[in-house]
Amino acid sequence: MTVLAVADHRRGELRDVSYELVTAGRELAEALDAELHVAVVSGDVEAFAEHLSLDGVDTVHTVAHGEEFNHDVYVQALEALDAEVDPTVLLMPNSVNGLDYAPAVASSLGLPLVSDAVALAWDDGLTVTREMYASKVETTVDVDADRVAVTIRGGEWGPTEDHGSPAVEAFDLTVDESRVRSRVTGFEEVGGGDVDIADADVLVSVGRGIEEEENIELVEELADAMGATLSASRPIVDNGWLPKNRQVGQSGKVVTPDVYLAIGISGAVQHVAGMKGAETIIAINTDPNAPIFDIADYGIVGDLFDVVPALVEQFR
Amino acid sequence: MKVLVTVKEVAEAADDFEIDGLDIASEYLEYDLNEWDEYAVEAAVQLQEAGHADEVVSVTIGPERTEETVRMALAKGVDRAVRVWDDDIAAAGLLDVDAKARLLEAVVAEEEPELVLTGVQANDDGFGATGVSLAERIGFEWAAVVNDLELEGDVAKVHRELEGGVEEHTEVDLPAVLTIQTGINEPRYASLRGIRQAQSKEIAPKTLADLGLDASAVESSFSMTAMYEPETESDATIFEGDAETTAAELATVLREKGVGAE
Numbered sequence: 001m002t003v004l005a006v007a008d009h010r011r012g013e014l015r016d017v018s019y020e021l022v023t024a025g026r027e028l029a030e031a032l033d034a035e036l037h038v039a040v041v042s043g044d045v046e047a048f049a050e051h052l053s054l055d056g057v058d059t060v061h062t063v064a065h066g067e068e069f070n071h072d073v074y075v076q077a078l079e080a081l082d083a084e085v086d087p088t089v090l091l092m093p094n095s096v097n098g099l100d101y102a103p104a105v106a107s108s109l110g111l112p113l114v115s116d117a118v119a120l121a122w123d124d125g126l127t128v129t130r131e132m133y134a135s136k137v138e139t140t141v142d143v144d145a146d147r148v149a150v151t152i153r154g155g156e157w158g159p160t161e162d163h164g165s166p167a168v169e170a171f172d173l174t175v176d177e178s179r180v181r182s183r184v185t186g187f188e189e190v191g192g193g194d195v196d197i198a199d200a201d202v203l204v205s206v207g208r209g210i211e212e213e214e215n216i217e218l219v220e221e222l223a224d225a226m227g228a229t230l231s232a233s234r235p236i237v238d239n240g241w242l243p244k245n246r247q248v249g250q251s252g253k254v255v256t257p258d259v260y261l262a263i264g265i266s267g268a269v270q271h272v273a274g275m276k277g278a279e280t281i282i283a284i285n286t287d288p289n290a291p292i293f294d295i296a297d298y299g300i301v302g303d304l305f306d307v308v309p310a311l312v313e314q315f316r
Numbered sequence: 317m318k319v320l321v322t323v324k325e326v327a328e329a330a331d332d333f334e335i336d337g338l339d340i341a342s343e344y345l346e347y348d349l350n351e352w353d354e355y356a357v358e359a360a361v362q363l364q365e366a367g368h369a370d371e372v373v374s375v376t377i378g379p380e381r382t383e384e385t386v387r388m389a390l391a392k393g394v395d396r397a398v399r400v401w402d403d404d405i406a407a408a409g410l411l412d413v414d415a416k417a418r419l420l421e422a423v424v425a426e427e428e429p430e431l432v433l434t435g436v437q438a439n440d441d442g443f444g445a446t447g448v449s450l451a452e453r454i455g456f457e458w459a460a461v462v463n464d465l466e467l468e469g470d471v472a473k474v475h476r477e478l479e480g481g482v483e484e485h486t487e488v489d490l491p492a493v494l495t496i497q498t499g500i501n502e503p504r505y506a507s508l509r510g511i512r513q514a515q516s517k518e519i520a521p522k523t524l525a526d527l528g529l530d531a532s533a534v535e536s537s538f539s540m541t542a543m544y545e546p547e548t549e550s551d552a553t554i555f556e557g558d559a560e561t562t563a564a565e566l567a568t569v570l571r572e573k574g575v576g577a578e
Contacts, residue, residue, distance in 0.1 A: 100460035103445035104452040181489040238499035310563035
């Protein structure tokens, strides 16, 4: 039996989730008494294979084709690798690129897909732990199938860093170009702008709880009074209330300030991914069960429209 | 061309809730149009207004109650809707990605759209996979997590929102499925006129049999075995009291950390 994990990379660098996939794959391989194989498709696969030569990995398959991610190539590469490796579990990242190829691979191979796993267990079959209802509950799902495709959430498994000595095998892929119907034409860094929130020591960050655009002023006032920089969670930027360069999170900026004051932010995983490295996290939220309190050092359970003006007074 | 936009009524859990067996007890759930789908509907309606689309059709999988949610899409400019449901689907419980894609595949076969728009994910079960899975099944090209879209002839020029403030520019040949990210546009509010007009727009109910399918189409290879509230690992110091008291205590902590020092 084999577990096959597919590495994630972008613009010449392996992404962190690649090393986490190895950890998740290693745990599963041990439970299954299986081999762990890792696949890396496109880019400088030889350099990637060196980095992926990690403890617990039996074989690294390199598929050299093109510089960057193209989902049409990934699908063909994984179809071909699947035929050779015949994995019991195909592990992929629940990254943006994972979202772009994993469902197609699973569908093409006729494998059930369980996405966004936060834990995996094997006991005569795979049990996947996932979240539902905006992370308010966890569920366990038993998969009744001989083979299964799973995508894992980044940040849930620790990275494997210890080196190993797997076999590195170059996989010869013949791409059917008629099935390549998309072309990546470039990349763009978005939302540069006037302020780099990644440089700030103190961030006052505002979320959906602020309700209306005109209420942002209240939080701006607090940031001014505290000598802090204003940032925001995704809905505020989606609404056009603050520019993209103020967005903290997976698809925004990753920030590591000394103090992060989250106001009216519930703490969705995508947001937390961008700010959990802050030294001190403080949350103001009406919902005592909001996930932000799980990672906060200090908190006030209360109405921001009462607490923020009172806090402004403290710093005037 | 015809644009098909998938919409889903999602359940949101109240701040305080109780779990009843394998789901949140119904009295703690409120139903709404999935946030990502609101942006997909807006993108579709904008394509119609720009002259790219002749017709925008919505499809949903859900019981009769969901028509209320679908009417919101109709009120915003969608021309008509299809609702797929019957007793076999109801009995199947949580539909896996493949089952949903099979149902939508049958609707695509009837409607023959050239472009399918879906939300990136649904706010309740959050699989984030139906759109791309559907694309593979129906032989359409696709792009996931699209936050900018322009049509030029038979090509969709899209931006895909990657992690860390980076966007990928990609060209996708039509016909295609695009999964739409929030923030791609500003979803409009339904006007009173739109809401009135939506009352007379068609929401065609379809059973598995209507789509040439049977109960095997919704067979799922996985089953939910438990639902529980995650253990909180919180060791946060929570300040108690009225706003003035808690603000004063928090200010003391902030000053200790050097905040507000001149």
